[in-house]
Amino acid sequence: MIFYFSGTGNSKWVAEEIARRTGDEAQSIAGLVKDGPTVVYAGADACIGVVFPIYAWGVPLIVERFCKSITLAGAYAFAVCTCGDEAGKAMLRLKKSFAYQGAWSVKMPNNYIAGFDVDSPELERSKIAEAKKRLDTISNAVLAKSTVYDVCEGSGASIKTALVRPMFNTFARSTKRFSVESSCNGCGLCARGCPIGAIQMQNEKPVWIRKHCTQCMACINRCPQRAIQMGEDTKNRGRYYFKTDSLT
Ligand SMILES: Cc1cc2nc3c(=O)[nH]c(=O)nc-3n(C[C@H](O)[C@H](O)[C@H](O)COP(=O)(O)O)c2cc1C
Numbered sequence: 001m002i003f004y005f006s007g008t009g010n011s012k013w014v015a016e017e018i019a020r021r022t023g024d025e026a027q028s029i030a031g032l033v034k035d036g037p038t039v040v041y042a043g044a045d046a047c048i049g050v051v052f053p054i055y056a057w058g059v060p061l062i063v064e065r066f067c068k069s070i071t072l073a074g075a076y077a078f079a080v081c082t083c084g085d086e087a088g089k090a091m092l093r094l095k096k097s098f099a100y101q102g103a104w105s106v107k108m109p110n111n112y113i114a115g116f117d118v119d120s121p122e123l124e125r126s127k128i129a130e131a132k133k134r135l136d137t138i139s140n141a142v143l144a145k146s147t148v149y150d151v152c153e154g155s156g157a158s159i160k161t162a163l164v165r166p167m168f169n170t171f172a173r174s175t176k177r178f179s180v181e182s183s184c185n186g187c188g189l190c191a192r193g194c195p196i197g198a199i200q201m202q203n204e205k206p207v208w209i210r211k212h213c214t215q216c217m218a219c220i221n222r223c224p225q226r227a228i229q230m231g232e233d234t235k236n237r238g239r240y241y242f243k244t245d246s247l248t
Helices: 010-022 029-033 059-070 092-093 121-143 156-169 189-193 218-223
Strands: 002-004 026-028 039-042 047-053 071-073 076-083 102-107 149-152 178-180 199-202 205-208 227-232
Touching: 002 010, 010 026, 010 039, 010 047, 010 076, 010 121, 026 029, 029 059, 059 071, 076 092, 092 102, 092 156, 102 121, 121 149, 121 156, 178 205, 189 199, 189 218, 218 227
Parallel strands: 002 026, 002 047, 039 071, 047 076, 076 102, 102 149
Antiparallel strands: 178 227, 199 205
């Protein structure tokens, strides 16, 4: 079984592609944990994978918590992160709670529009073309139950993961920064698509009912009206959501 968390579709696609190539199944972590804590037991014959995006050179909290609920009783385990550029020491930290044999990073289009603009269309296309090749390599290694650590950590990885990640988790996950413009037509896609149920439609407008969220950027990137903003900067930035037509 391959468990994934995904805000804007990159990690979902990666998980589903590895599942397709290895004859496995992909399941959403958000879907599993929405009704409460889970327990996963993986015995000696099992193969278990987790796929997720990198947030601030770390593993999203929802994924970290889910991994702690997995008991690896001799199963082959692997982890794949998707990232715009680099993962820092996120995967090494994850190993403390999820003792995988295989770990990979896959570069995918950047979705963090609170911090940066989206990648250019050319860069998006080239990242996805490279990712497709990488998925063959990863899938073959998973089938062979290989022990691999092939992660793009980037420069200053230890410092970034040790310092920026906790600051992000403490200060940058507030939902206060989201605002909604009058162009919102109340379609409710943001509320339906929020993986942690942090948005409720009230009087046909989204209201963030939790103080903190994962900052997965699904709501802001997916809004067809571009009506959701985070401060002023996102007004002039693009939006990104993985689409299967990016594959052609
Ligand atoms: C809050 C946040 C923080 C991010 N931090 C990083 C980072 O530290 N390094 C990086 O390379 N990409 C970073 N990204 C980009 C995502 O990891 C990347 O776009 C990922 O593929 C998105 O996956 P998804 O579509 O499955 O949500 C960040 C994205 C978000 C939303």
